[in-house]
Amino acid sequence: MNVAVLIPSDSYRHNAGARIRYGRVAKPLRKLGISLVLEDIATFDAATSECNVLLLSKCYDARALVVAAQARALGKLVGVDLFDDYFSQQSDARLARFRQWLTSLASLLDFALCSTPAMADIARRYHPDLRVHVMNDPSGLKPDIGPVLDRKMDALKQTGLLTVGWFGMGDNPHFEVGVSDLLAYSDMLTALAQRSGLAVQLRLLTNARALDAGRLKLISQLPVETTVGEWSLEAEAALLRESFAIFLPVNAQPFSIAKSLNRAVTAISAGCQILSAGYPLYEAFEPLIYRDACSFSDDVSTPGGRMRLNTRNLTRLETLFEEYADADTEASRLTGFLEALPQQSVGPQRLAVLHGIGAAPAVHTLVQAGGGLSVASPFTPTSLNFDIILGVGEQAGAVEVLVANRHDALMNPEVGPWVDCSRNPGFRKASIGIDGVLAIGPDWYRSAETPLQLATYGSTMEAAERALSAMLGPTIILKSEASRLPLPLLPATAR
Missing domain, CATH: 3.40.50.2000 (Glycogen Phosphorylase B;)
Structure with missing residues (x-):
């Protein structure tokens, strides 16, 4: 079994989390037939990776969602390690982006790895049926002191x-x-x-x-x-x-x-x-x-x-260390947990990332590199080379959909008519009726003051997702938000 632990950057290899949790258990795992390697999420390619199991570690942005969806489509098991609690503080608006991230990721997970029972309980709040393994941090030394x-x-x-x-x-x-x-x-x-x-x-x-x-x-x-x-x-x-x-x-x-x-x-x-x-x-x-x-x-x-x-x-100490801090013990427990996980078979499905107020270039690049669609919502500045741009139409109850000419196969004739967009050369546009959308104009949300964006964020993003789904049909739609504003949580798209 090959396990790839995805980390947010190459420098994270030297952090305590990677050095202690994974560095100390890697050798005992090899003895049990499991290869564990750390890989930078920025350079990871699910299609070419030989891993059977993907474990996301502190990658708190939509790249984790994209990679998880791609890996599941290839039949790989997907897990997340949750060693820090940024997810239980429901009244703290600053941490809404973490809660949104885990809410969206939960439906793509096969398991979670936690360091304490308290953290395992929090993981189950987001996915009650999720298989969770508590892994103690192993010691690098035997207590011969x-x-x-x-x-x-x-x-x-x-x-x-x-x-x-x-x-x-x-x-x-x-x-x-x-x-x-x-x-x-x-x-x-x-x-x-x-x-x-x-x-x-x-x-x-x-x-x-x-x-x-x-x-x-x-x-x-x-x-x-x-x-x-x-x-x-x-x-x-x-x-x-x-x-x-x-x-x-x-x-x-x-x-x-x-x-x-x-x-x-x-x-x-x-x-x-x-x-x-x-x-x-x-x-x-x-x-x-x-x-x-x-x-x-x-x-x-x-x-x-x-x-x-x-x-x-010291005998008592050795007993406690074997229970809570022994690398061989933790490797054996983790191996048994991973080998007992049921194998998934999902199959390929179209993938789209819907960006919010802030569009992360790294997420945009990753989804397009994997053959997915990068979509600008009505809030997203359109400076990136998006595949689809969504706006609010001039008439009430309409979302304007712009599709890049290179994706003419996506121009659903049932949505049309499709016409050239003078405002965005290289795109064709159509209008999709969505209940509850105000007649404000296609660029209003992108230039609105922050309080107005906050007030309309939830309903507008929900309308944008419905419009995207109506045009594309069966699609995994993932939401990406790079803004650190205290934005309302959005419902996660089901598997």
């Missing part, structure tokens, strides 16, 4: 310095996470310093974007001595090597509670104690981690310094 634990305890006793690390994305474009979580739960660091009697130093590693003036101000308010550095693989390895404990605060918003166990697994693999705060995301490891500063301080201050993660409970 006895000597490391002893070394770190000896260093703590000699220096009296308790080094606490934090690493990860310090910001998010949509949610207050990362650095803000550190400050929100910083009272635990205060309690740690006061109760343990040790000098506490926080070492923080994060992405450069998060180190803006606002977050640097938040960092300056942390109650213990703090050093800040930019994250890299090398810097993370050094932080884990030098830290006695890792602080992992988690707020309770949906985006945070759907995250994986990856950071705790990574820290434990390096012989670090875990101090967790807020939402109990890491409760699977709770016998070996701390949820309050008092217990941590009491243990670290006890003569002999017997911590919860110690050389006497």
Whole structure:
């Protein structure tokens, strides 16, 4: 079995999601007869790919819809990995584009891959019958950390310095996470310093974007001595090597509670104690981690310094890692899930992409390269080489359809008469009656002010889809929206 994981760009190969989830499981999968490769969606061709299974990873635009439809027509299984929750926030208009994307994609899916049961529940909201597999993030190391634990305890006793690390994305474009979580739960660091009697130093590693003036101000308010550095693989390895404990605060918003166990697994693999705060995301490891500063301080201050993660409970740790973080285990579970999926047989069908207020050139190019139709809606600027352009007619209840002369076979005689379009040379036009369409003129929506576009978006796009369907007959119509305006959700076209 060949699995192609489509990623949004070639640079994404180096992100934690690709490096940890797929990089660590690829070799064990090969032993089980499954080849897993990462491919840039921009260069992927479903028709020539040898994959049996297509898995979409963080490709949050209509290219994913196009590729999914093309792959299903070729009999390939299509899945999506959902490792971040941008889909359950129904009252957040900023995330409507993500919800629209998954609403449209759901009807083209055979399965979903999630990192937590919470994320699996969200996937089923969009497709109740969807087969979902929960895949834990595998560790890159075996937890053979006895000597490391002893070394770190000896260093703590000699220096009296308790080094606490934090690493990860310090910001998010949509949610207050990362650095803000550190400050929100910083009272635990205060309690740690006061109760343990040790000098506490926080070492923080994060992405450069998060180190803006606002977050640097938040960092300056942390109650213990703090050093800040930019994250890299090398810097993370050094932080884990030098830290006695890792602080992992988690707020309770949906985006945070759907995250994986990856950071705790990574820290434990390096012989670090875990101090967790807020939402109990890491409760699977709770016998070996701390949820309050008092217990941590009491243990670290006890003569002999017997911590919860110690050389006497490594057998328990190995059992937990085998259940939640073992690459061989995760590969075996994933293999069984994929092999049990029923094979699909859909067959070729005409494909069209209907663009909204914003037309993404990459989507336009991809659908045309695969033999599909790129269609401008009444909102779409007509600067691209569209196959079909839709507008609103001069008379009430009419959608104007312009078809490029190179597609004369699409000019349905039942829709006609077709006449040359002086406004758009190279196109012929006809009018299709659609109930509820206002008599405004073919270019009004494209030049309208944003509030008017927002108010008319849903009904106009629905009318445009009905007109397109009436002209083309049986067609998979996918909707593409590159605008980040808080647009109303549109119904998905069924399979």
